[in-house]
Amino acid sequence: MGKSVRRMSVVAGAIALALGGCGSKHDDSTIVIGVVTAQTGVLASYDQPSLAGFRMSIDEINARGGLGGKHPVKLLVRDTRSDTATTAAAAQELVDEGAKIMITPCDADPSIVAGQVTQPAGVPTLTFCGSSPILPGAVGDMMFTTYPTDNLQAAALAKHAYETGLRKVYLLVSPDTTYTSGLPEYFGKVFTNLGGTVVGKGSFSMNQPDFSVAVTTIRNLKEQPDLIMTAAYEPDFPAFVRQLRAAGVTTPVFGADALGTPTIAGLGELANGVVFTSAGCATPGSKLEAFNQQFNKVTGHLPSSAYEVNGYEIGLLLDAAVKSATSMSGPAIRDALDNLENFEAVTGTITYRGTQRIPVRSVALLRYEGGKAQCLQSVTPAASEIPAPL
Amino acid sequence: MLLQHVVNAISLGGIYALLALGLAIVFSIVGLINFAHGELMTIAGYTTLGALLFGVPFPAAVLLAIATTAVAAMAMERIAFRPMRGASVTSLLLTSFAVSALLKVIFQNGLSARPQPLAMPQWMTGSYQVGNVAIGVGPTISIVISVVALVGLELFLRRTVTGTAMRAAAEDFPVVRLMGIAAGRVIATAFALSGVLAGIAALLWVAQRASVDPLMGAVPVVKAFIATVVGGLGSLPGAVVGGLLLGAIEIGLDAVLPPSVVPYRDAFVLSGVILILLFRPQGVIPAATVRRG
Numbered sequence A: 001m002g003k004s005v006r007r008m009s010v011v012a013g014a015i016a017l018a019l020g021g022c023g024s025k026h027d028d029s030t031i032v033i034g035v036v037t038a039q040t041g042v043l044a045s046y047d048q049p050s051l052a053g054f055r056m057s058i059d060e061i062n063a064r065g066g067l068g069g070k071h072p073v074k075l076l077v078r079d080t081r082s083d084t085a086t087t088a089a090a091a092q093e094l095v096d097e098g099a100k101i102m103i104t105p106c107d108a109d110p111s112i113v114a115g116q117v118t119q120p121a122g123v124p125t126l127t128f129c130g131s132s133p134i135l136p137g138a139v140g141d142m143m144f145t146t147y148p149t150d151n152l153q154a155a156a157l158a159k160h161a162y163e164t165g166l167r168k169v170y171l172l173v174s175p176d177t178t179y180t181s182g183l184p185e186y187f188g189k190v191f192t193n194l195g196g197t198v199v200g201k202g203s204f205s206m207n208q209p210d211f212s213v214a215v216t217t218i219r220n221l222k223e224q225p226d227l228i229m230t231a232a233y234e235p236d237f238p239a240f241v242r243q244l245r246a247a248g249v250t251t252p253v254f255g256a257d258a259l260g261t262p263t264i265a266g267l268g269e270l271a272n273g274v275v276f277t278s279a280g281c282a283t284p285g286s287k288l289e290a291f292n293q294q295f296n297k298v299t300g301h302l303p304s305s306a307y308e309v310n311g312y313e314i315g316l317l318l319d320a321a322v323k324s325a326t327s328m329s330g331p332a333i334r335d336a337l338d339n340l341e342n343f344e345a346v347t348g349t350i351t352y353r354g355t356q357r358i359p360v361r362s363v364a365l366l367r368y369e370g371g372k373a374q375c376l377q378s379v380t381p382a383a384s385e386i387p388a389p390l
Numbered sequence B: 001m002l003l004q005h006v007v008n009a010i011s012l013g014g015i016y017a018l019l020a021l022g023l024a025i026v027f028s029i030v031g032l033i034n035f036a037h038g039e040l041m042t043i044a045g046y047t048t049l050g051a052l053l054f055g056v057p058f059p060a061a062v063l064l065a066i067a068t069t070a071v072a073a074m075a076m077e078r079i080a081f082r083p084m085r086g087a088s089v090t091s092l093l094l095t096s097f098a099v100s101a102l103l104k105v106i107f108q109n110g111l112s113a114r115p116q117p118l119a120m121p122q123w124m125t126g127s128y129q130v131g132n133v134a135i136g137v138g139p140t141i142s143i144v145i146s147v148v149a150l151v152g153l154e155l156f157l158r159r160t161v162t163g164t165a166m167r168a169a170a171e172d173f174p175v176v177r178l179m180g181i182a183a184g185r186v187i188a189t190a191f192a193l194s195g196v197l198a199g200i201a202a203l204l205w206v207a208q209r210a211s212v213d214p215l216m217g218a219v220p221v222v223k224a225f226i227a228t229v230v231g232g233l234g235s236l237p238g239a240v241v242g243g244l245l246l247g248a249i250e251i252g253l254d255a256v257l258p259p260s261v262v263p264y265r266d267a268f269v270l271s272g273v274i275l276i277l278l279f280r281p282q283g284v285i286p287a288a289t290v291r292r293g
Helices: A002-018 A022-029 A044-063 A084-096 A108-121 A135-139 A150-163 A178-194 A212-219 A236-246 A287-299 A307-324 A330-338 B002-030 B037-053 B058-084 B089-111 B137-159 B161-178 B183-209 B218-231 B236-256 B262-279
Strands: A031-037 A073-079 A101-104 A125-127 A168-173 A197-203 A227-230 A275-278 A363-369 A372-379 B127-130 B133-136
Touching: A031 A044, A031 A084, A044 A073, A044 A287, A044 A307, A073 A084, A084 A101, A084 A108, A101 A108, A108 A125, A108 A135, A108 A178, A125 A307, A150 A178, A150 A227, A150 A275, A150 A363, A150 A372, A168 A178, A178 A197, A178 A227, A197 A212, A197 B262, A212 A236, A212 B002, A212 B236, A227 A236, A236 B137, A236 B183, A275 A372, A287 A307, A307 A330, B002 B037, B002 B133, B002 B137, B002 B161, B002 B183, B002 B218, B002 B236, B037 B058, B037 B089, B037 B183, B037 B218, B058 B089, B058 B183, B127 B137, B133 B137, B137 B161, B137 B183, B161 B183, B218 B236, B218 B262, B236 B262
Parallel strands: A031 A073, A031 A101, A101 A125, A168 A197, A168 A227
Antiparallel strands: A275 A363, A363 A372, B127 B133
C-alpha cells in the first residue's frame, strides 16, 4: 500500500514535470493585468475598441513569451457598465485577485476611483483613452494617461483653426464631465493667445437631446462665430449638429477625439466639415495603416476608431516597461514606464520621461466629408503652446 | 427669438405630453407606473433603424415601428404584468423596473452598446421663414404630429365603445366589469395605446437626436413620469398639460438662466415641480376616481 502511494506520487510528479511545470511558472513569472473597463453603457463606444486593440497586443506579446519576452500575461477583464461605483468595486476585486497592472476606462471619473484603489496598492494604472490632463495628478504616481490629453488636443485644434483663417469661436461646454467642460476651455485659451476671440459660450446637459435653446442662441448671436467648438460626443453630438443644421446654421463645428467613431461617421452629410482629433492618421504606407490591416486580419473587421491602436500601444508600452524594469514589483514597473523616452509606437513616438505621466505624442487632425474621416495634418504642439491643466 | 423659443417649447412639450399620456393611460386603468415605457421607445427606434437598413421606405418604416411598439407593449403586459394583476402599486412598479433593466441589457448585449446613427429624411431637417424668424421643419412636424395624436386619442376615447369603456375603467374599473366588458381587453387596449404613443414619441425624439442606443429611453421616461405627476397621476388631460408645462419650463429656464447655471436647470425644474405639488398635491388636473372604503 505504502509502495503504491509512493509510486503514485512519482507518477504525479512526472506528469507535473511533463506539463512543463505550468503551476510553478504561473506563480513566478505570470503577470496578471486587471482590465476594469466599460464594455456596456455610455463609455462602451470607447472602451470596447480600446480593449479589442489591447487584447490583440497582449495575444501577440504572449506568443512571443510574454511581457519583456518572459512574463506571460493573464488578463482579468471586468465590465463596469459605465458605472463609477462598479468600477471601484471591480478594481478592488482585481487587486485582491493579484492584478499587478490595472487598465481603467476612457474617462477621468471612473479612472480616478479605480486609481484610489490601485494607488495605495502600488499597482501601475493606465487609462485606455481617458484624456484629462489632471488625471495623473488627481490620483498619484501610479496613474498614467496614454491618449493625447485634452489640453494637447485643444492646442492642436486651436492652432489649426487659427491657421485656416478662423478668428471667432463659440464654445459649447457641459460641466458634467472634465472632458466636456475642460477641452473647449483649453481651446478658448490657446485660440485667444493666438489672436482669436471667443464670441460666446453656451452650455448643455449630457444625455438631454434638446439643444433648441443653444441653437437658437447661436443663430441669434450679434457677432456670428467662424466656428463652434464643443467636446460633446454621442449621443449629444449627433443631436446638437442635427438641430444646428436644421436651424440653417452652417458654421463649421470643431470637436475632439470622441467624434472618431462609426456613429459620427454614420451621420453622413450631417457631419460634413466637422474637424476632430485622433491619436493617429492612417496615411498610405504608415505604420498605422499596417496595424489596421493586421487588426482586420485578426478580428475580421477594420478598426472603428483610433482607440484600437491606442489600446494596442498600451500593450507595447507595458512590454517595453517590463523589459527595462529592475523587478516585477508594481513600483519597479511604474518607474520603468515613467522613464520611457522616444518609444517607437504605431502612431509615432511616445515619451513619459519628465512629463508627469502624461505622454508627449503627436495629435492627428481629421475632417469628415461624406461620412469618411480625412486626414488633415499631424501636429505636435510645442510645450509652450499647451495650456496648463485647469 | 421669442417665437422660436415658443415653437421649441411646444415641440418639446408635445413629445413629453405623448409620453406622459402613455404612462397615464396605463396607470389610470391598472395602477401601474410603467418605467419600461422608455424601452418601448427604444424598440421603436431600433425597429425604424432595422427597417430602413432593409430598404423599407421611410413611411412604411415609421408605421412598422409604431405597430411593433404597440405589439411589444401588449406582450410586455401579457408576459410581465398580467401575472402581477391585483398586486400592490409598489410590486407593479418594481416589476416595471425589472422589465426595463432586462430590456436594456438585452439591447446592449444583443444589439450593440454603441449608439447607431439614424438619419431622418432630408426634408425633415430644414427650416422655413415666418416673417424674419426661421422655424425648423422638425419642431413643426413634432407639434403637428403631437396634436394629431392627441386629437386622435380623444376621438377614440369619446367615440368608440372600447374608448368609453376605458374612460369608465379609469374612474371605476369594477363597475365596468360588472357591465360585461372584458377586463383583459380594456387592459390590452390601454397597453397597445401606450405603445402607439411611445412609438410616435420615439420617432420625434430620434428625429432630434439622430441616433438610437440601448439607453435612449432612460431620460424620456423620467420626464414623462414628472409630467404625469405634475398633471395629476392617472388623469389624461393632466398628462397632456403636465407634459406641455414641463417642456415650457425647461425651454424657458434654458433661455432665461445665465449659461453658467443652465447645466443645473433640472434642479430648478424639480424645485418648480415641488412648488406646484405643494399648492396642488393631486396635480394640476387631478384624476377623477371613485374611491371605495
